[in-house]
Amino acid sequence: MKSENGERRIYLDNNATTRCDPRVVEAMLPFFTEKYGNSASRNHGFGWEAEEAVEKARTQVAAVIGADAKEIVFTSGATEADNLALKGVAEMYREKGDHIISVPTEHKAIIDTAKHLESLGLKVTWLPVDKEGLIDLDELRRSITEKTILISVMAVNNEVGVIQPLAEIGKIAAEKGVLFHTDAVQAVGKIPIDVNAMGIHLLSMSGHKIYGPKGIGALYVRRRNPRVRVSIQMHGGGHERGYRSGTLAVPLIVGFGKACELAAEDLSSGEIERVRKLRDRLLDGIRARVPESYVNGSLTRRAPNNLNISFAYVEGESLLMGINDIAVSSGSEDLAHTSIRFGLGRFTTEEEVDYTIERLSGIVSRLRELSPLWEMAQEGIDITKVNWQGH
Amino acid sequence: MAYSKKVIEHYENPRNVGSMPKDDPAVGTGLVGAPECGDVMKLQLRITEDGVIEDAKFKTFGCGSAIASSSLATEWVKGKTIDEALAIRNTDIVQELALPPVKIHCSVLAEDAIKQAIEDFKRKRAVREAEPAPAVKTGA
Ligand SMILES: Cc1ncc(COP(=O)(O)O)c(C=O)c1O
Numbered sequence: 173m174k175s176e177n178g179e180r181r182i183y184l185d186n187n188a189t190t191r192c193d194p195r196v197v198e199a200m201l202p203f204f205t206e207k208y209g210n211s212a213s214r215n216h217g218f219g220w221e222a223e224e225a226v227e228k229a230r231t232q233v234a235a236v237i238g239a240d241a242k243e244i245v246f247t248s249g250a251t252e253a254d255n256l257a258l259k260g261v262a263e264m265y266r267e268k269g270d271h272i273i274s275v276p277t278e279h280k281a282i283i284d285t286a287k288h289l290e291s292l293g294l295k296v297t298w299l300p301v302d303k304e305g306l307i308d309l310d311e312l313r314r315s316i317t318e319k320t321i322l323i324s325v326m327a328v329n330n331e332v333g334v335i336q337p338l339a340e341i342g343k344i345a346a347e348k349g350v351l352f353h354t355d356a357v358q359a360v361g362k363i364p365i366d367v368n369a370m371g372i373h374l375l376s377m378s379g380h381k382i383y384g385p386k387g388i389g390a391l392y393v394r395r396r397n398p399r400v401r402v403s404i405q406m407h408g409g410g411h412e413r414g415y416r417s418g419t420l421a422v423p424l425i426v427g428f429g430k431a432c433e434l435a436a437e438d439l440s441s442g443e444i445e446r447v448r449k450l451r452d453r454l455l456d457g458i459r460a461r462v463p464e465s466y467v468n469g470s471l472t473r474r475a476p477n478n479l480n481i482s483f484a485y486v487e488g489e490s491l492l493m494g495i496n497d498i499a500v501s502s503g504s505e506d507l508a509h510t511s512i513r514f515g516l517g518r519f520t521t522e523e524e525v526d527y528t529i530e531r532l533s534g535i536v537s538r539l540r541e542l543s544p545l546w547e548m549a550q551e552g553i554d555i556t557k558v559n560w561q562g563h
Numbered sequence: 564m565a566y567s568k569k570v571i572e573h574y575e576n577p578r579n580v581g582s583m584p585k586d587d588p589a590v591g592t593g594l595v596g597a598p599e600c601g602d603v604m605k606l607q608l609r610i611t612e613d614g615v616i617e618d619a620k621f622k623t624f625g626c627g628s629a630i631a632s633s634s635l636a637t638e639w640v641k642g643k644t645i646d647e648a649l650a651i652r653n654t655d656i657v658q659e660l661a662l663p664p665v666k667i668h669c670s671v672l673a674e675d676a677i678k679q680a681i682e683d684f685k686r687k688r689a690v691r692e693a694e695p696a697p698a699v700k701t702g703a
Contacts, residue, residue, distance in 0.1 A: 487601055489626035493566070493574060508598040508624065542580055542630065544605035544622040545598060560597030 182524045185499045186381075187330050187358060187478060187515035192427070193383035199430040200385065203423035211420045212411060222422045229429025233390055236432040237356070237375060238366035245391045245415045246425055250357045253376035253391035254281040256416065257353045260402025261322045261374070262289050265351070269319035273297045273350075275307055275336075278326050281376075282355055286324070295319070304470035305334035313344055322351045327359035327375075331503055331513060332469030333478025335363060342371020351400060357381050357389075361435025362444060362475040367392060373400045379424065383518055384431030388424035391415075443518065448476035450525050451516050455479055457529035462536050464549075468503075468511055479514040485546040486510050486539045494535030498528055508545050508555065566627055567661035573631035578638050581620040583607045588691055591684025593676040602629045602669065606636060606676035610684050614645045621676075628666035632656050632673040645681055 183191065203225060211226045213219025230241040247253045262272065274286050276298045286296045297315045299307050307325060316323075323345050325336050338354060345352035353374035359365055361382045367375060373394045380386040393415070394400040408417025438444045458465055464484040480503065483491065488502045488510035503511040512532075516525075540546040545555050566574070582605070583590045590609050596602040602625035609618040619637035623630045635656055640648040653670035656662070662670055 485624065487625050487629075489601075490574070490630060493627045542577060542622055543624040544594065544603050545624045547582060547605075547622060555598060560599070560603075561595060 180497055182498045182528060184514045184516060184520065184524075184528065185501050186517035186520075187333075187513060188501060189380045189386065190383045190517055191519055192380075192385055193431065193434055193518065195434065196384050196427045196430045200423045200427040203426050207422075209422075211422055212409070222420075225426050226420055226422060229425045229432075232429035232433045233377070234392075236360055236365070236436045237372075237377070237392060238368055239375075239392050240395065242413075243367075243392050243395050245393055245412045246420060246428075247389050247391055247416055248387055248421075249380070249389040250279075250355065250376045250378035251281040251389075252416075253378075253389050254279070254355055255285050256391050256402055256405050257374045257376060258282065258285045258289060258322070258324060259405055260415075261351055261353070261400075262292075262294055263403035264401050265321040269317075269321040271295045271297065271317055271319040272322045272324065273299060273312065273315050273320060274324045275299050275301060275326070277301055277305060277329055277331070278324070279330055279355055279357070282324055282326070299325075304473070305329060305332050305468075306470060306473065307336060307341075309337060309340050309344065312341065313348075316344070316348045316350060320348070320350050322353060324353040324355070327354045327356040327365065328362060328475045328478075329469065330358050332480045333358070333475040334469040335359070335473045335475060338365075338370040338372065345373070346371050358475060358478075360432070361438050362477055364439060367394065373398075374402070379428040379431055382431045382435045385424045385427040388421055388428045390428070438518065444476055447516050447518070447520065450520055450522060451476055451479050451514075453522065454514060454516070454525045454529060455481075457526070458532060461529065461533035465536075466509075477516045479516070480511055481514075482509040482511040483536050484509050485543045485549055486536055487543075490539055491535060494539065495528075495531050498531060569660050570627050570631040570662070573634040573660070574627040577621075577630055577634040579618075579620050579634065579641075580622065582622060583609060583618070583620055588687050589684075591680040591682070591687070593679030593681075593683060595672050595675045595679055596625070596629075598624070601625060602672055604629065604633045604672050604676045606633060606673075606680045608640060608648075608677075608680045608684060610645065610681075616640050616643050616645070616648055625669065625672075626666070628660065628662055629669040629672065631660050632662070632669040633676065635659060636673040636677055640677060645684075648677055649681060651677060 207221050209218025209222040211222040230244045233244050234241045290296050328335050342352050351373045354372055355376045357378045360377050375392040378389040406417050411417050466482045468480040485508050491510050492502055501513040585592050593606045595604050605622045607620045608616050610616055619640050621633040621637050623633045653674040656670035
């Protein structure tokens with residue numbers, strides 16, 4: 173893909189956001205200038221056609237997670253969905269208990285919401301993850317008390333793509349009579365999700381991670397077996413069955429619906445297998461050319477679009493500077509390791525992957541030639557034992 | 564972050580990359596920074612008996628500005644006397660490379676690296692001068 177000034181640039185940051193699929197944009201367009209009615213307007217055609225479009229989208233969104241359309245609450249994105257789930261459950265089930273279980277590797281939208289609830293007096297248990305990034309189910313079981321009302325564990329991690337054992341968590345939640353919420357933002361369209369088979373009670377999703385528009389998402393709230401309720405976090409006109417007031421963003425919802433339809437197709441059409449092959453090609457290419465590169469998180473229990481690799485003895489900013497025509501995300505850096513997150517996607521091509529391998533391996537070797545730490549490591553010096561003076 | 568043209572130029576074509584034998588009495592080595600801080604610079608100077616820097620080499624683990632600062636430092640010290648090299652201030656580097664405030668520490672490191680390398684050279688020389696001349700080996 174070319175940038176405005178005609179320079180080549182490659183987008184491999186699809187865990188951060190995605191390009192809107194042209195089919196999504198096409199579906200949305202009429203709802204700006206022709207079918208611009210308020211879906212809550214009950215007495216004219218403009219309102220009816222908007223409502224019809226919203227309900228169609230609701231069905232599309234529900235379908236990708238195996239839910240019923242009535243269980244979908246549209247929100248402004250997954251951040252809001254996460255807030256509604258945690259705060260809504262905490263408030264609604266206050267009588268039953270005051271204990272929530274979550275994981276330190278969650279997205280900020282969960283972490284900070286849970287911390288806020290902690291500041292209000294709720295108790296939060298942060299389940300540790302192992303070096304693969306996975307939670308321990310026995311540990312989860314042991315953490316549940318009489319007072320536990322909610323387990324919130326993300327489906328797929330946004331940094332390393334690790335897939336948590338959702339069905340097993342759902343089973344434990346059902347056994348113990350605790351609600352199970354999952355932030356499935358990074359999972360939709362990447363791995364099959366079925367709220368019934370996995371025993372999920374609440375689920376957050378977002379449009380812009382699945383080639384839909386930004387600013388739209390949804391919270392799935394189970395209606396049967398058991399019926400789940402969340403207390404209102406946005407008061408007003410009573411939209412979305414009272415759960416979330418505010419005039420519906422019809423064009424965004426239509427786009428989100430279309431994006432969900434396409435995401436479901438990715439799973440059945442072989443598209444996601446194409447992405448997995450590209451991801452593996454990227455990994456194999458890097459491994460073949462760059463010694464001392466390590467994959468972060470489980471490779472086997474991992475979403476097919478994500479790769480997160482650490483490069484030893486190379487500093488992060490200088491690495492990104494050398495591949496500035498490739499959009500990636502650079503993660504934590506500890507003791508001279510730089511981790512790079514590659515998020516591949518629907519628009520990634522094999523040629524782009526090969527180019528990335530070329531560029532990246534070139535720049536890593538160049539920076540290692542420049543790196544006194546690499547030199548020391550080659551001489552057998554343990555850089556953790558050096559008496560660094562800092563500054 | 565936008566880098567200045569000069570930083571990019573040094574990053575893409577760093578001058579005087581390399582290493583010299585640490586134990587060479589004519590070589591002073593400065594190793595500053597720490598991996599945890601994200602910058603480590605190694606600067607080595609080969610200094611003549613008269614105290615003139617005849618060669619300089621560096622290796623840097625750090626951001627583009629750190630690489631550029633050390634690359635520039637090697638360029639500047641070459642051919643200078645010890646005293647002239649010690650007079651180089653980090654602010655000169657900041658100015659030359661148009662470093663933004665968040666990158667000033669890179670220039671500080673480069674200045675420290677020059678000082679440390681010269682100190683190391685002086686220490687070696689002092690040790691050498693204190694030692695008795697090595698005994699002349701007799702043929703077996
Ligand atoms: C796992 C996860 N949860 C939540 C969010 C927030 O989603 P949104 O941007 O729709 O608020 C993101 C995206 O940044 C995410 O990756």
